[in-house]
Every structure is written in structure tokens, then in C-alpha cells.
Amino acid sequence: DTAVSQTPKYLVTQMGNDKSIKCEQNLGHDTMYWYKQDSKKFLKIMFSYNNKELIINETVPNRFSPKSPDKAHLNLHINSLELGDSAVYFCASRGTGELFFGEGSRLTVL
């Protein structure tokens, strides 16, 4: 079983559209994250959730909104997509110290 799974793996859409990326972890972890990886492979934390409460929001535009229906899920919703949103988005959950990552969702905005 995949520990951290996210869908879809690829997403191609037009500017101005709204899209969501789903993430689920079956590790029983309390904390989940969203990271953005740009074309130069740089990883930047976007959000984290601990027991369904938002803890970190690293100057991300409010077009991005995380939603956590329960401890095992942290979805990312993006409104009014812009060209600069094109990137790979990674979901992760944290155990005792290290993070476990999903395989990524590549978003391309045309």
C-alpha cells in the first residue's frame, strides 16, 4: 500500500480555472504538508496541518486553500490559476522526525 498518495499525478489546465489536488496518508500521522517544487527543483513549504488545524502558511497567495476533512487527508484547492502556478506539488506527512512524501502532482497552466 502506498503510504502517501496524491491525485492526480498530472494536471493540465487553462489560466483562470480552479483545480484541486487530493492527498491521503495511511500512516496514522498527525501532521501533513504541501510543498511546491519549481522548475529548478527548489522546494518551498506551503502549508501544514496538525490535527486539522492550519499551523504554517508561508506567504502563499490566498488563491491557494488547504482543506483537511480528517487527519488522513489534506487536499489543496487552487482558484484562478496563473501561469506561475505551474510546478510539481508534493504532499507529505510527518512521523517522528522525517517526512514521507507522495509522488507529486505536476500542474501545468497554459
Place this chain on the structure above:
Amino acid sequence: GNSVTQMEGPVTLSEEAFLTINCTYTATGYPSLFWYVQYPGEGLQLLLKATKADDKGSNKGFEATYRKETTSFHLEKGSVQVSDSAVYFCALREYSGGGADGLTFGKGTHLIIQP
């Protein structure tokens, strides 16, 4: 704030060469340190970690020692293989009491191993 600096790539080596990827960090306290690896088209996988000074993390022939005096966590491997070609990320986590602090990553080093 916390930061991680690692050598820029790409680093190109021949098979069986010795590998070192430098990583230094800045933190206010005593962070845990990690190396992650990202193979093409995949997510990040934990390669090794160290949680306190002088700890050595090791996995798959890779090693890194937590050096508090030099604030470093350099990654080494004695003999690299073509299958080691990937992007390697150094990262730290400093517990701040909030419970949800994530990892701070370096910019990644692209390693290319030629046959």
C-alpha cells in the same frame, strides 16, 4: 531563520568514483538533519538522517556525519553507480514547539553518474 546551503550541480562523476556533496546549515538551536533523494519523475525519499551532534546516518552505501562545530552534514559514498543518478536534498528540522514545523530544504544537487 533556518537555512541549508548545498553545492550547486550538476555534479558529474564516473562510475565507481568517490562522491562528496557538501551541505552546511544555519539554525538557532539543535536541528535534526536529513538527506533526501529524488529519482527522475518520483517523489522524495529519505536517504539518511541524524538527530544529534556526531551521529552518523548511513544507508545504501551513503554516509553523513552531523558536525555541530562546522554546522555541516556532508554526504559521501565510496563508489557510486549509474543508478545513483538523482537529485539529492539536504534538509533540517528544528523543533519550535508548534508541532507542525516542516523541513527546510537546500536547493538540491543534481548528480549524474556516467558508465
